[in-house]
Amino acid sequence: MIRPKLSLRRPLAVLAAALIGMTGAVAVATPASAHHNNISATVACDQLSGERVITWKVENRYRTATVKGVKANPNTPVTVAVEGTESVPLQGFVIPQNSTIEAVQRVPGDTERAELKVAAAWYDKERRGSDDRRMRVPTSEDTGTIDLTADGTCAPAPKCVDASDAKYSHTFDGPKGTATVELKGDLPLCGDAKQYFTLVSYFAPRPQFATPQYVYGTPASDYLGGAQTKIELNVGVPECHTQVDLIWGGVDEVIDPLVENGKRYGDKKLGEKGAPGNRSSGPQGWYNGGSKNCTTPTSTFASACDGTVTVSLSNDGSISKYAVEFEVRGANGWSKKVTVEPGKADNETVVPAENAGEIEVLVDGKVIEGGTYTWQRPEDCPLPTITADATCETFALTASNPEGGLPVKVEFTYGDKTETRTVEPGKSEKVTFKAGDDEVALVALPELDLELEVVYAPEGCGGGGGGEEPPGLPVTGAAAGGIAAGALALLAVGAVLFVMARRRRIHFTA
Structure with a gap:
């Protein structure tokens, strides 16, 4: 015993x-x-x-x-x-x-x-x-x-967690494009199981959800499994309207583009109420925001000698992902709308001369940066020419306006008389004064801020009006050919001198 x-x-x-x-x-x-x-x-x-x-x-x-x-x-x-x-x-x-x-x-x-x-x-x-x-x-x-059934069955404590039962926690910062995902508990995923998560950012047309959206840069994706129980994800965020999503799955789950009536992430976004997104606890894993449009609308202007302005519209920039509807407004109620696709430009908008006094380029009802302009006369536009024909009895002045320009206002003044003419492009206007004691006529183009003095000095006239006859010069005969040659020279001299006469007076003798 x-x-x-x-x-x-x-x-x-x-x-x-x-x-x-x-x-x-x-x-x-x-x-x-x-x-x-x-x-x-x-x-x-x-x-x-x-x-x-x-x-x-x-x-x-x-x-x-x-x-x-x-x-x-x-x-x-x-x-x-x-x-x-x-x-x-x-x-x-x-x-x-x-x-x-x-x-x-x-x-x-x-x-x-x-x-x-x-x-x-x-x-x-x-x-x-x-x-x-x-x-x-x-x-x-x-x-x-x-x-023994009161507490249910007894089983060994698990050494790992099945991927289908695993729970996670996450952090998310949409504006910065960062997120973390971590496996909850002390047990790793069983076997070779891997659970992928992906962070993706988009170009967006609005700071609220709107379509279409296009993926920006490269999505960030990584997995939890084996010894890896926490991951950090980082993506670039565009400097314009955007959407950022933290989703359940790998890069094959990324939707690009997001379009109207197309696929959506739904409950795949972490932090959603439904599965699988609700298997991770944390803030909502999506963000919509941004302070400016994902376009780069620009405009340039080119004045023509005829008074028109050609407006070039561009939508070609690093963040130009959407078509832009431009509105070009001119004076007197003139307006034109032009749609430019992303990465494209339009150079066919011409504002008529009568509407080119003040031009504005608008997008979404707002004038874009650098989008105002007023017609400016190009420096290479040909100037009007002035010719003179002086006799002992008359003093004739002619203004000629080259083709391809604007009508020009010309003021002719001799003595106490002033004549005003508007000279159309490709036309000439002639004014004849009766010869008097004044030795200078003034020709002004007020719209161009130009003036020209023409000296009345006919040849072969005795007595007053034009001064004394130069000795040795005949009045008739060969003198007539000299007068004609002098007139041709005056044409050339008049053109050259007038070009140089901006904001100052130049004297020449007729």
């Missing part, structure tokens, strides 16, 4: 780290005997092995008893921990009077019910002899049961 030394002060230390205890309901069958044992039990789950651990308590309220038989269902060992040794079987164990022993049984994790029967014998100390049956006084067989 085994009579090991008991120590009830030492807990079952070998089980403490792995067990989660809970008390089960135990039914005890008591024999019709004056001596019996009370049997109760508690159960815990060993998450390392996935087994249930039952702790049976056998209480002896009478004289010393010896366990003669043990029947367990399920049929697994029932042992008692003893100081100095790992454990001994419950069968054969001696239970002192008024003592309780704890015996441990391990059963499969899916066991629903356990039962323990303990047969014990009590000995009469006054009766001694060789016949063991004579020395025994009452014997009993007591039964205890426990329901």
